[in-house]
Amino acid sequence: xxxxxxxxxxxxxxxxxxxxxxxxxxxxxxxxxxxxxxxxxxxxxxxxxxxxxxxxxxxxxxxxxxxxxxxxxxxxxxxxxxxxxxxxxxxxxxxxxxxxxxxxxxxxxxxxxxxxxxxxxxxxxxxx
Numbered sequence: 001x002x003x004x005x006x007x008x009x010x011x012x013x014x015x016x017x018x019x020x021x022x023x024x025x026x027x028x029x030x031x032x033x034x035x036x037x038x039x040x041x042x043x044x045x046x047x048x049x050x051x052x053x054x055x056x057x058x059x060x061x062x063x064x065x066x067x068x069x070x071x072x073x074x075x076x077x078x079x080x081x082x083x084x085x086x087x088x089x090x091x092x093x094x095x096x097x098x099x100x101x102x103x104x105x106x107x108x109x110x111x112x113x114x115x116x117x118x119x120x121x122x123x124x125x126x127x128x
Contacts, residue, residue, distance in 0.1 A: 018043060021077060025070045033061050036074045040081055049114045049121060051087035052078065068100040075104060079128050086126040091119045098122060 013019065019040040025033040034057040039046060046052075053074055057067045078086055088106060090097035098106075106124035114121045 016043065016045075018046070021081075023070075023074055023077060025066060025073070033058055033066050034070050036070055038074050038077055038081075040083075042087060045115075047087065048112075049089055049116045051089045051123070052083070053086060053088050062096070067096065068103050071100050071104050075126065075128060084128055086128065088124045088126065089114075089121050090124075091117070092122050093120075098124075101126070 021038045021040070023036040023038060025035070027033050034055060036053060036055040039050075039052050042052065053071065055067065055070055055074070057070070075086065087109075088101050090101065092098075092111060101124045105126045107126070109123045109125050111120060111122050113119070
């Protein structure tokens with residue numbers, strides 16, 4: 001069974017950072033499967049690259065649907081925070097992330113070269 005836990009840090013943020021929740025996906029309360037960072041608002045930099053949500057799945061657990069499930073749970077948390085839409089970005093060659101975003105209602109908004117990585121990225125909006 002999966003557990004989804006939340007820890008929030010809302011105060012004493014360094015300049016340029018935004019409040020965020022870090023969410024962990026566990027299996028049997030012992031095995032870490034992945035992590036999500038849910039940013040509570042966007043900066044101009046995050047509007048270009050990064051968006052509201054960034055996540056990663058343990059390499060040995062990739063391709064098993066955990067990313068899609070974890071994103072769905074993070075969207076529930078975003079709704080709880082009162083957000084009405086979520087921006088997500090991923091490299092255009094990261095087909096697994098793109099599929100997970102699209103399975104969770106993501107609509108491709110634009111593509112462009114990231115100022116951060118220099119890679120071609122896709123930007124998606126998800127209505128909540």
